[in-house]
Each structure stands twice: as structure tokens, then as C-alpha cells.
Amino acid sequence: xxxxxxxxxxxxxxxxxxxxxxxxxxxxxxxxxxxxxxxxxxxxxxxxxxxxxxxxxxxxxxxxxxxxxxxxxxxxxxxxxxxxxxxxxxxxxxxxxxxxxxxxxxxxxxxxxxxxxxxxxxxxxxxxxxxxxxxxxxxxxxxxxxxxxxxxxxxxxxxx
Numbered sequence: 001x002x003x004x005x006x007x008x009x010x011x012x013x014x015x016x017x018x019x020x021x022x023x024x025x026x027x028x029x030x031x032x033x034x035x036x037x038x039x040x041x042x043x044x045x046x047x048x049x050x051x052x053x054x055x056x057x058x059x060x061x062x063x064x065x066x067x068x069x070x071x072x073x074x075x076x077x078x079x080x081x082x083x084x085x086x087x088x089x090x091x092x093x094x095x096x097x098x099x100x101x102x103x104x105x106x107x108x109x110x111x112x113x114x115x116x117x118x119x120x121x122x123x124x125x126x127x128x129x130x131x132x133x134x135x136x137x138x139x140x141x142x143x144x145x146x147x148x149x150x151x152x153x154x155x156x157x158x159x160x
Contacts, residue, residue, distance in 0.1 A: 014049040
């Protein structure tokens, strides 16, 4: 069939479209604020296609906006929002918008479908202390290849 492509060709097209990079592994489970290079068989591990995009976005969400000296326009503005916004409801909406801006800023993302917020009381709370809420932000988006993907940001702690 002239209209179908092989799995190997599709993989090559996705790699060229979505990119590739050096793999990293979080030092603590799911925490991309501290990462180390990943190795496989004594060499640097590579991530390709969808995995490369997910890793890039996860690292961007854990980078403060304007803190990367090589690209001041990259990063997530969540820390500033948590520091300056007093209203918990408004803070949630501003975090949702900031998360969508990061994903929309990547040319490999066709569109953001949804930004979901889930919360739980932070562990280790003591009686009499201000209640802290730990947010889990999930960004669901469509890739330029037509697939749907998501990335989750864990551990955004707010008072509320």
C-alpha cells in the first residue's frame, strides 16, 4: 500500500519531529528538580521522540522562569505565583494558566487539552500550624504528530 508507512519509518519521522536528547534520571522518585545523567551499558542513555518531549517538559516545569542563564524565557512561573498570590482559588487558576503557557511554548505541542489540579494535605503537618496543600498538576496536550500525551508536576506546596 502506498499510503501506509512501516513502523521503522514512523519511528524515524517521530524522532526527527519530536527530537532526542541525553536521558536524565531523578535523584528522588518523580522529582525533576534534582537529576543526574542516565547511563545504559556504560554510555550516556538517550531519549527519543515522545520520551524526549516529556523529559524536556518535566525539566522545564522544575526550572524557575528566568533562572536559566542560557535561555531566560524558559521555565515555570509557579514559585513566583505561590509567593505573591494570597487567594487559594485564584492561585490555582494562575498555576493552571502558567502550566498551559509552558506546554504551549514548546513547538512540538500542537495544543493543550486540559490542565488538572489535584491536592492533598502535605505530609508531616503538626496541630496548630498553618495547613499546607500539596498540588499535583497534570498537563494533557496533543503532540504535532497527532498523539495525546501528559506530564505531571508533583510537589507544588501552597498554604491554604
